[in-house]
Amino acid sequence: MGRHSCCYKQKLRKGLWSPEEDEKLLNYITKHGHGCWSSVPKLAGLQRCGKSCRLRWINYLRPDLKRGPFSQQEENLIIELHAVLGNRWSQIAAQLPGRTDNEIKNLWNSCIKKKLRQKGIDPNTHKPLSEVENDIGNKLENKVNESTVGSIKSDDPEDIKWSEYLHSPFLLGGGISNTNNQNSSSSSHLQPILYSNIVKPESHFSNTTTATGSNPTWHHQNDHHQLQAASSEIMYTNKDLQRLAVAFGQTL
């Protein structure tokens, strides 16, 4: 794919956004909503591709973004959600109003991973590092055995990961033991989070422009009642979430 198809057609800017560009995009979307992203740059007078505009809006210009550092509670929540969802950043972000998937991904890669390792926890499996090392040893051993004995075991590394999730301390009510942190959120609230998250909101907000062209209004869509009501119908539309559902059907 390389650069987006739209970018080949004309000389488009790349890299950091200037304040002028931000202003143009913000003004345009505030007045008209984004509509079709591919037509936004042209209509807003920007030398960017639609994808770049969308990203800039989502990660920086959206009015509902929460700025500033993550709280300890937010970090704990991210860790708990990651234990269940893995690197599904957008789904994790859906549980943290005002935070973007990009922001959470960056935090995870630059900060949380390191902290977990310092606590002796493997950030991929959320198991104690010592246990993970043993697992690796065991899996290597199993591989050797499999080469001689037929096995129905999946080779998909993700399968291994998910089965590990099912037995992770988070799902079993343990959460990460953090004796230093009084704010450490227990995993007791994880169940409601998961149930409400089964239906992934398209975005936290939708904008509706009035017929008169006045400023759009922003509606918070992440209403748990709404989601729970809807969840019975679209609960298992996503392949990964089906796996979650099966998993939680077993554990809840």
Add this chain to the structure above:
DNA sequence: AAGTACGTCAACCGCAACTCA
């Protein structure tokens, strides 16, 4: 003061899924 290493974050890339004619 200069050079280097490291951490953070914004943005890009590539792919898959979705939509619609």
Add this chain to the structure above:
DNA sequence: ATGAGTTGCGGTTGACGTACT
């Protein structure tokens, strides 16, 4: 059914700031 266009997502990169030598 199909193919082009669009959107969304997660991985990766590169610029920049800061700490360290």
